[in-house]
Amino acid sequence: MEVFQRISSHTAVLEQANIDTDQIIPARFLKITDKQGLGENAFYDWRYDEKGELNPDCRLNQAPFNTAQVLVAGDNFACGSSREHAPWALLGMGFRAVVSTRIADIFSNNALKNGLLPVVVPAAFHAKLIAAPGTSVSIDLESQTITLAEDGESVGFSIDSFARYCMLHGIDHLDFLLQQEAAIQAYEETAV
Amino acid sequence: MTHPSSSADQAGHAASQRPQTLFEKIWQQHEVKAATADHPAVLYIDLHLIHEVTSPQAFDELRKRGLPVRRPDRCVATMDHSTPSLPADAEGDFPFVDDLARQQVRKLEENCRDFGIELFDLDSEHQGIVHVIGPELGATQPGKTIVCGDSHTSTHGAFGALAFGIGTSEVGHVMATQCLLQHRPKTTAIEMTGRLQPGVSAKDLILALIAQIGVGGGTGQVFEYRGEAVRALSMDERMTLCNMSIEAGARAGLVAPDEKTFAYLKGRPMAPQGEAWDQAVARWRDLVSDEGAVFDRVVTLDASKVQPMITFGTHPGMGMAIDDAVPAEIHGESTAKALDYMKFEAGESLLGKKVDVVFIGSCTNSRINDLREAAAVFRDRKVAPGVRTLVVPGSKKIKTMAEAEGLDQIFRAAGAEWREASCSMCIAMNGDQVGPGQLAVSTSNRNFEGRQGKGSRTLLAGPATAAAAAVTGVVCDARRLGGN
Ligand code: SF4
Numbered sequence: 001m002e003v004f005q006r007i008s009s010h011t012a013v014l015e016q017a018n019i020d021t022d023q024i025i026p027a028r029f030l031k032i033t034d035k036q037g038l039g040e041n042a043f044y045d046w047r048y049d050e051k052g053e054l055n056p057d058c059r060l061n062q063a064p065f066n067t068a069q070v071l072v073a074g075d076n077f078a079c080g081s082s083r084e085h086a087p088w089a090l091l092g093m094g095f096r097a098v099v100s101t102r103i104a105d106i107f108s109n110n111a112l113k114n115g116l117l118p119v120v121v122p123a124a125f126h127a128k129l130i131a132a133p134g135t136s137v138s139i140d141l142e143s144q145t146i147t148l149a150e151d152g153e154s155v156g157f158s159i160d161s162f163a164r165y166c167m168l169h170g171i172d173h174l175d176f177l178l179q180q181e182a183a184i185q186a187y188e189e190t191a192v
Numbered sequence: 193m194t195h196p197s198s199s200a201d202q203a204g205h206a207a208s209q210r211p212q213t214l215f216e217k218i219w220q221q222h223e224v225k226a227a228t229a230d231h232p233a234v235l236y237i238d239l240h241l242i243h244e245v246t247s248p249q250a251f252d253e254l255r256k257r258g259l260p261v262r263r264p265d266r267c268v269a270t271m272d273h274s275t276p277s278l279p280a281d282a283e284g285d286f287p288f289v290d291d292l293a294r295q296q297v298r299k300l301e302e303n304c305r306d307f308g309i310e311l312f313d314l315d316s317e318h319q320g321i322v323h324v325i326g327p328e329l330g331a332t333q334p335g336k337t338i339v340c341g342d343s344h345t346s347t348h349g350a351f352g353a354l355a356f357g358i359g360t361s362e363v364g365h366v367m368a369t370q371c372l373l374q375h376r377p378k379t380t381a382i383e384m385t386g387r388l389q390p391g392v393s394a395k396d397l398i399l400a401l402i403a404q405i406g407v408g409g410g411t412g413q414v415f416e417y418r419g420e421a422v423r424a425l426s427m428d429e430r431m432t433l434c435n436m437s438i439e440a441g442a443r444a445g446l447v448a449p450d451e452k453t454f455a456y457l458k459g460r461p462m463a464p465q466g467e468a469w470d471q472a473v474a475r476w477r478d479l480v481s482d483e484g485a486v487f488d489r490v491v492t493l494d495a496s497k498v499q500p501m502i503t504f505g506t507h508p509g510m511g512m513a514i515d516d517a518v519p520a521e522i523h524g525e526s527t528a529k530a531l532d533y534m535k536f537e538a539g540e541s542l543l544g545k546k547v548d549v550v551f552i553g554s555c556t557n558s559r560i561n562d563l564r565e566a567a568a569v570f571r572d573r574k575v576a577p578g579v580r581t582l583v584v585p586g587s588k589k590i591k592t593m594a595e596a597e598g599l600d601q602i603f604r605a606a607g608a609e610w611r612e613a614s615c616s617m618c619i620a621m622n623g624d625q626v627g628p629g630q631l632a633v634s635t636s637n638r639n640f641e642g643r644q645g646k647g648s649r650t651l652l653a654g655p656a657t658a659a660a661a662a663v664t665g666v667v668c669d670a671r672r673l674g675g676n
């Protein structure tokens with residue numbers, strides 16, 4: 001997993017609430033057996049027209065939003081499916097962090113395992129971000145803060161300490177589990 | 193100094209004295225390592241269900257690291273999502289929608305062969321939607337921890353198993369170590385009082401709950417469905433209920449096992465047999481929340497007041513009683529954007545809206561009681577002109593059972609298409625889809641924009657409501673059809 005310590009970037013904004021995983025990556029793109037092409041197909045039904053051409057009206061296709069590393073999304077982001085293709089698709093688009101007031105459990109779990117940081121912020125701070133698409137923010141994982149470049153306003157966010165440690169050091173969860181082999185064996189001998 | 197074993201005994205004794213919820217009991221029994229300040233709990237997984245869509249990258253990760261699947265005996269695999277709902281041709285070739293779908297299914301066959309996992313493939317009599325066949329095989333059992341790379345794994349909670357969806361990285365974790373790193377969720381008691389009225393289904397009950405608490409209302413929670421209404425439900429209905437827990441954002445849904453659970457499982461191929469069965473049932477009887485156990489939250493819902501439900505918007509929380517008016521806002525949030533997509537107006541009724549497609553199937557409503565409920569509406573009636581109706585059983589076994597009862601004849605005589613077991617139009621990956629702008633009444637679980645095909649407009653409802661829409665050609669209350 002790629003190390004995540006601090007990023008500074010302008011934002012892309014999708015202000016609508018309840019953006020679900022079927023919007024992030026429609027099911028018809030899940031027939032792959034690797035992770036190829038997911039970035040191009042992310043938000044497909046918004047980013048492309050009927051002919052499959054890039055839709056110039058979609059903000060995600062416009063500069064500077066198309067190079068943002070931080071996605072600010074409306075309330076209750078990424079509900080729905082457990083497809084890890086959703087964070088893979090966002091990473092494929094170049095995002096390293098997603099900011100919302102609420103982010104679905106399974107998505108957050110998946111995101112953290114891939115170096116995509118879910119950042120849950122208070123409603124007032126969120127409203128400021130939504131109102132200023134393209135604004136610059138910096139996200140510091142060490143201090144667990146997100147800061148607006150414009151006025152320096154900063155809020156903290158919480159993140160599970162283990163996931164934080166793994167992201168800061170680029171440690172993989174599977175490596176940790178593999179080290180538990182003795183405990184797993186002992187458990188199987190008594191409990192299973 | 194206290195002897196270590198005696199202090200452990202005391203700790204165990206103390207733990208057994210404190211009233212525990214069903215969730216706590218299962219969790220505690222599966223902790224390989226409890227959570228510390230440094231890491232989440234290491235939780236042992238008893239059963240891993242695998243399908244073609246969320247597993248290939250996990251198998252590749254194992255290959256990359258040179259790891260075996262640690263306990264292939266704890267894995268059950270089948271194919272359902274990219275799988276055609278039409279039968280094989282004379283040469284035994286299945287009509288896959290495209291090469292990618294065919295390759296994905298082939299890849300699962302190859303992976304299961306390479307890693308020694310039992311696969312119920314398209315030629316197996318047990319193939320079907322992964323959440324339908326787990327219980328059907330008796331692999332789903334009370335007290336187990338069950339995971340699958342699929343959010344509707346919550347279905348298995350109907351048996352008093354702690355069952356939840358995971359992502360592909362975690363699929364790899366379970367394959368390699370039989371464990372997951374997990375944070376302990378909070379618990380919510382969903383007290384369902386009263387009894388459902390005749391003509392109101394388990395689907396209506398869960399749609400009513402999600403409408404009440406919202407699509408984010410269960411985030412970070414495990415639900416335990418309790419109360420008179422839940423005890424009165426059949427196992428098929430309990431599965432419908434638990435299936436949609438995830439649509440309220442919950443990690444899992446649970447129903448404490450009882451005589452109905454044991455009767456359902458007895459004699460199933462993977463259920464314990466003989467003496468082991470008796471021992472298992474004795475253990476399973478303890479899997480109830482103790483008197484006085486404390487939940488983090490309690491939600492109540494009077495089941496006797498629930499009406500047949502339908503959704504009007506673009507997530508499962510946008511549901512209402514079928515004869516209500518479409519609301520302009522829910523949970524303080526405007527429905528304008530959703531209504532714009534759905535081409536509905538706030539304040540109008542959906543009754544009488546012309547329907548283009550009816551889909552009866554999915555892991556929510558494709559079991560035998562769902563098909564019987566739908567057949568009761570189709571009997572001696574015809575599908576209205578211009579309505580495309582698909583009835584897709586959840587498994588090969590259900591298909592056989594339905595055919596033995598003659599249900600397929602009722603569907604076919606009415607003019608509905610009777611298909612092969614698969615997810616089909618629920619996720620529209622296999623070519624079965626709703627056309628752009630078409631209005632579908634669907635017994636599946638998600639009405640997200642484009643879920644059933646780009647531009648599809650989905651109304652979620654129970655099997656009777658869906659069947660009634662098929663025969664009348666419009667949204668209607670099945671109870672008002674009369675006859676039958
Ligand atoms: S039927 Fe639908 S919800 Fe169920 S497993 Fe298949 S795609 Fe997922």
